[in-house]
Amino acid sequence: MRTLEPLxxxxxxxALAFITPRAADMxxxxxxxQTDLWEARQIAAxxxxxxxxxxxxxxxxxxx
Amino acid sequence: xxxxxxxxxxxxxxxxxxxxxxxxxxxxxxDAKGAFFRLVAEQGHYAGRTxxxxxxxxxxxxxxxxxxxxxxxxxxADTMLGMMRQALARWGTFTAGERGRGVDxxxxxxxxxxxxxxxAGGLVLKQTMRDLPRPEGHPSxxxxxxxxxxxxxxxxxxxxxxxxxxxxxxxxxxxxxxxxVRRFARFHxxxxxxxxxxxxxxxNVQAATMTTEVVALDGDRVHLRLDGSVLNSQGGSWAxxxxxxxxxxxxxxxxxxxxxxLTFDARRGAFERFDxxxxxxxxxxxxxxxxxxxLPAAPMGLVFQIAGGAPADRTPPHANLWDYFDIPADQSPSxx
Numbered sequence: 001m002r003t004l005e006p007l008x009x010x011x012x013x014x015a016l017a018f019i020t021p022r023a024a025d026m027x028x029x030x031x032x033x034q035t036d037l038w039e040a041r042q043i044a045a046x047x048x049x050x051x052x053x054x055x056x057x058x059x060x061x062x063x064x
Numbered sequence: 065x066x067x068x069x070x071x072x073x074x075x076x077x078x079x080x081x082x083x084x085x086x087x088x089x090x091x092x093x094x095d096a097k098g099a100f101f102r103l104v105a106e107q108g109h110y111a112g113r114t115x116x117x118x119x120x121x122x123x124x125x126x127x128x129x130x131x132x133x134x135x136x137x138x139x140x141a142d143t144m145l146g147m148m149r150q151a152l153a154r155w156g157t158f159t160a161g162e163r164g165r166g167v168d169x170x171x172x173x174x175x176x177x178x179x180x181x182x183x184a185g186g187l188v189l190k191q192t193m194r195d196l197p198r199p200e201g202h203p204s205x206x207x208x209x210x211x212x213x214x215x216x217x218x219x220x221x222x223x224x225x226x227x228x229x230x231x232x233x234x235x236x237x238x239x240x241x242x243x244x245v246r247r248f249a250r251f252h253x254x255x256x257x258x259x260x261x262x263x264x265x266x267x268n269v270q271a272a273t274m275t276t277e278v279v280a281l282d283g284d285r286v287h288l289r290l291d292g293s294v295l296n297s298q299g300g301s302w303a304x305x306x307x308x309x310x311x312x313x314x315x316x317x318x319x320x321x322x323x324x325x326l327t328f329d330a331r332r333g334a335f336e337r338f339d340x341x342x343x344x345x346x347x348x349x350x351x352x353x354x355x356x357x358x359l360p361a362a363p364m365g366l367v368f369q370i371a372g373g374a375p376a377d378r379t380p381p382h383a384n385l386w387d388y389f390d391i392p393a394d395q396s397p398s399x400x
Contacts (some may be wrong), residue, residue: 004293007323007343015341019367021192025212028067031076033084033376038097038172040083045128045167050155052080052148053124054067054086055101056261061379062191062215 033061069141075148084376086137087120089178096172100130108135116307125151126156128167176397181385182378185221187335190214190371193257198364204360211258215382217247217368220389224335227276228328232286237277240292243390245272249294251383252294253318255346255364258354261316263383270300274322284331290324290340304349304356318364320344340368 002006007015037053044051054060066072076082090101104357105111105120113119122137123144133151138144155163174180198205219226229238249272250264274292281287297317300309324340344365350353371377381388386396 001359004319004321004344005345006291007321007341011343012323012325012341015196015343015365016194016339016367019192019194019365020343020369021212021214027073028065029376031067031073031082031143032374035083035085035375035379037083037085037090037101040081041130041167043098044081045164047081048160048163049079049081050125050127050133051083052076052151052153053083053085053104053126055085055090055105055124056121057119058085058382059379060084060369061376062213062382 029061035059035061066139066141066142066144069145072141072144072148075145075152079148079152084379086380089175091118091120093175093178095175095178098175103130104132105130111358114254121150123147125155125164127155127163129165144372181218181380182221183218183223187217187219187224187227187338188371188377188379189217189219189338189368191217191252191341191366191368193255193364193366194336195257196365198362202360202362204358207358208258208354213256213258215252215256216371216377216379217252218381218388219244219247224333227288227290227326227335229276229278229288230285232278232281234278234281237275237283240274240276245274245292246390247388248272248274248322249296250312251381251388252368253294253296253320253342253366255316255348255350255353255355256382257364259352260382261325261350263387270295270297272296276324276326284329285336285369286328286330288324288326288328290322290326292322293320294322294342295319300392303351304359306351309353314348316346316348316350318346320364320366324368335370338368338370342366366368 040051090098104124104126107120108124110120122135124135125133133154135145136143137146147262192214226234226241226244229236249269254261272294276288276290279287279289299315301312302314322342326335327337329336343365345361347361349359
């Protein structure tokens with residue numbers, strides 16, 4: 001396996017800018033997600049609203 | 065993705081209390097929270113299902129007392145909107161008294177196998193990963209340039225100090241301890257751009273070094289540069305499509321360089337900047353990471369940055385947290 005060259009400051013800045021999420025990547029994050037079922041049902045009771053739950057094997061807000 | 069649809073966003077934000085959570089532990093967790101999830105899920109689309117899996121993942125609309133209004137498992141915006149409207153129509157038939165009905169507002173005793181590992185006073189990083197541009201003539205042209213995924217990295221208050229050289233003097237450096245390097249290498253330097261993938265095992269980390277060096281001092285602020293490199297690789301037999309047969313001779317890996325620009329506020333005892341980048345080639349695929357048509361080595365990058373303070377930023381790392389924090393097996397309740 002070849003040795004990789006260290007990242008210089010320019011390569012670092014370019015990669016940081018390219019990988020960092022852009023607005024179009026983050027529309028789903030504008031939803032004010034709660035992340036704990038127990039707290040969400042308490043909030044729902046207080047606000048008299050139903051819960052809308054997105055439940056996945058693995059957190060829906062990370063690696064799925 | 066359904067959650068990029070403006071009407072899904074509006075309804076979820078305005079008409080419901082929106083919740084996103086990992087249902088894997090809740091499917092078996094032996095406490096009031098787990099029981100509540102199962103109460104809801106066993107009224108829903110996967111009630112009683114055991115084949116091809118016992119998953120209960122999907123979207124559920126329900127009342128605070130656990131009455132299901134509607135459910136589905138979809139990534140399609142129109143299907144999801146149909147489910148949300150069905151739920152709201154049913155909700156509209158409830159009286160005011162029924163809408164505020166019955167919730168046990170008290171705390172509950174957590175299943176000891178699932179403690180809250182959130183590192184209060186520590187370092188919480190948000191991780192973003194995506195494919196990097198491929199050179200012309202690459203054997204596997206990029207098919208999904210929009211693919212992006214996220215995770216969170218957690219370090220306890222004690223571990224924050226692991227990033228700092230002993231002396232805050234320009235030019236002083238420190239090789240980061242195994243527990244920090246291991247956590248990045250095994251649980252974060254992974255190809256989950258298109259979908260989840262298993263963490264590396266210790267033996268899959270072929271080489272890993274991370275070093276910080278003090279590059280400047282500015283009052284109470286210590287500016288550090290982080291450099292490192294990691295080579296993870298694994299060979300064996302596994303599936304590269306969901307629920308398909310295992311294939312022999314599979315290999316996967318990620319070989320990357322790391323660089324970070326960090327600023328530690330010594331007065332607060334906390335980082336105020338933590339921008340860490342990993343750049344390198346990934347190869348291979350696993351059962352759920354959708355690389356079956358993209359197995360050759362291709363560039364992938366990751367960024368770690370300080371997370372915000374929203375509830376969503378308390379999302380745990382996508383890992384078994386007992387293993388993540390390297391807690392000895394004899395201290396895990398499931399092994400006692």
